[in-house]
Amino acid sequence: MIAMANNEASRLVLRKDVAELKRLAGWIEGFTRKRTSPDVSFAVQLCLEEAVANIIMYGGARDDPLEIAVELERNGGNLVARIEDNGRQFDPTRALPPVPARSLEEAKVGDVGIHLMRSFASGMDYERRDGRNRLTLRFLEPAVPPAE
Amino acid sequence: MDISVDDLAGGITKVALRGRFDTTGAVVVELPFNKIATEKQKIMVDLSAVNFLASYGIRVLLVGAKIVKNNGGNLVILCPDNNVAKVLKTAGMDALIPIHQSEAAATAALAS
Numbered sequence: 001m002i003a004m005a006n007n008e009a010s011r012l013v014l015r016k017d018v019a020e021l022k023r024l025a026g027w028i029e030g031f032t033r034k035r036t037s038p039d040v041s042f043a044v045q046l047c048l049e050e051a052v053a054n055i056i057m058y059g060g061a062r063d064d065p066l067e068i069a070v071e072l073e074r075n076g077g078n079l080v081a082r083i084e085d086n087g088r089q090f091d092p093t094r095a096l097p098p099v100p101a102r103s104l105e106e107a108k109v110g111d112v113g114i115h116l117m118r119s120f121a122s123g124m125d126y127e128r129r130d131g132r133n134r135l136t137l138r139f140l141e142p143a144v145p146p147a148e
Numbered sequence: 149m150d151i152s153v154d155d156l157a158g159g160i161t162k163v164a165l166r167g168r169f170d171t172t173g174a175v176v177v178e179l180p181f182n183k184i185a186t187e188k189q190k191i192m193v194d195l196s197a198v199n200f201l202a203s204y205g206i207r208v209l210l211v212g213a214k215i216v217k218n219n220g221g222n223l224v225i226l227c228p229d230n231n232v233a234k235v236l237k238t239a240g241m242d243a244l245i246p247i248h249q250s251e252a253a254a255t256a257a258l259a260s
Binding site: 018019021022036039042045049050053098100101103105107109112113116 | 168170172200202204219231235240244245
């Protein structure tokens with residue numbers, strides 16, 4: 001049986017600038033490298049890249065002082081990511097799934113980011129509170145056989 | 149992110165991408181990639197050295213594949229079975245662009 005007290009958290013605040021995505025990626029990699037499996041690290045990086053890129057690109061008017069706070073918390077075998085921003089209201093959990101294209105000619109460009117988040121995270125919750133979007137993503141480590 | 153281009157036998161152009169194909173990386177390779185897609189007819193996009201893929205990268209691949217198709221050519225992807233391949237499949241790209249796990253299979257698909 002493995003029972004480790006292994007609760008750790010980290011927080012990063014980002015500006016409304018696409019260049020911030022590089023800083024986000026480095027920060028997530030640093031947090032997940034020794035705390036999660038490579039697959040969970042990949043999933044966290046993917047989901048947060050999609051979520052934060054959406055906020056940066058569509059979350060506010062050009063001159064809005066948009067602030068995006070990202071928090072990662074390792075809780076036992078799970079990892080929880082919280083993204084909070086003061087941009088315009090947007091609930092990705094209510095976005096419709098993309099319609100599969102029948103051919104390359106018909107395929108629409110875009111619209112896959114939220115679908116990727118839904119697929120790679122184990123759970124996704126949204127709430128709008130105090131004028132802020134709060135998105136919580138959960139990632140479960142795949143079950144591993146118990147150690148000797 | 150790096151992009152390199154290699155001319156193979158049979159008029160095949162191999163475009164090898166390396167690094168993180170995220171928003172930051174995709175912005176770097178988008179223009180050179182579109183230029184190759186406009187100029188070449190048989191393109192193999194090698195993602196073997198790509199260790200991360202996000203939706204902006206998928207957008208670049210899809211736009212490139214559409215350009216090649218419009219010009220009467222073919223574009224295939226070479227990608228081992230890893231998380232990058234999982235992203236491609238989850239996004240439905242495997243139904244639109246042929247994905248091969250070996251260079252031999254990708255070459256054969258372009259030759260036919």
